[in-house]
Amino acid sequence: MQEQYQRLRKLQYILFEKYKVQDEIKDIPKVIETNEQVLERSKERYLEQNRRLERAKDKLKSLKIRLDDAERAREGYEKQMDLISTQKEYEALDKEIKDASEKEQQLRKEILSEEKHVEELISEIEDSEELISSQEEDLQEHRQQMEEELSVKQSRLRELEAEEKDLVVDMDEEILFKFERIIKSKSGVGIVPIKEIVCTGCHMQLSQQFVNEVREGVEYQFCPYCSRILFYEDAKTEETIAADIEAGSLSDLVDMDDFDLN
Ligand SMILES: [Zn+2]
Structure with missing residues (x-):
């Protein structure tokens, strides 16, 4: 996952x-x-x-x-x-x-x-x-x-x-379709980490049970409030990404060095 x-x-x-x-x-x-x-x-x-x-x-x-x-x-x-x-x-x-x-x-x-x-x-x-x-x-x-x-x-x-x-290439088409729509409607941010029990995309509190499901990472989970795909990361990465989302810029959110664009 x-x-x-x-x-x-x-x-x-x-x-x-x-x-x-x-x-x-x-x-x-x-x-x-x-x-x-x-x-x-x-x-x-x-x-x-x-x-x-x-x-x-x-x-x-x-x-x-x-x-x-x-x-x-x-x-x-x-x-x-x-x-x-x-x-x-x-x-x-x-x-x-x-x-x-x-x-x-x-x-x-x-x-x-x-x-x-x-x-x-x-x-x-x-x-x-x-x-x-x-x-x-x-x-x-x-x-x-x-x-x-x-x-x-x-x-x-x-x-x-x-x-x-x-x-x-081998991604689930339905997930992909949803994801593309979220990207279009949420100015480019379609997947965000959970911080404690809060969605860092919309800052709404999620239930502990739901957070556990995300943590288990068995299947894709969508935030019930903003529809973004949620994932769980260790505290350090979480903070970094959350701070970037606070800054509200995708270019900040996405570290270009992570990508091999060629
Ligand atoms: Zn949300």
């Missing part, structure tokens, strides 16, 4: 590390997703700017047509001036010419302002093009980094899985 406990303690380190690496692998593409979303929004904005430019150009075209019409109308009235004979006719025509001129002035102003608008849009579009191309470069760079990171983590994962495989 002692050998089994030793193996489980090695295994808990490997499993904890494995779950951590798996989580990290899952998180890596998220950076890229954010980059992709930013680029996507830039492209949408770029398309919208182009649509606005088309609309502005159409408006400019129609303003120019209206200006032509207004000019022709005024020229027509001016020609009619030669034909009028009464003061009343003169006044009426003079008013038409003034109105037409005013309209021309108004349209010229609108054309100038619309031309300015078109120029601004063109410059915005150029800025967007630059932004998009730099965001595409960033994305490319991040993709490359991601692939490198991913390949490092995946090879670490394969190492851990190989070590895990060696350790679990």
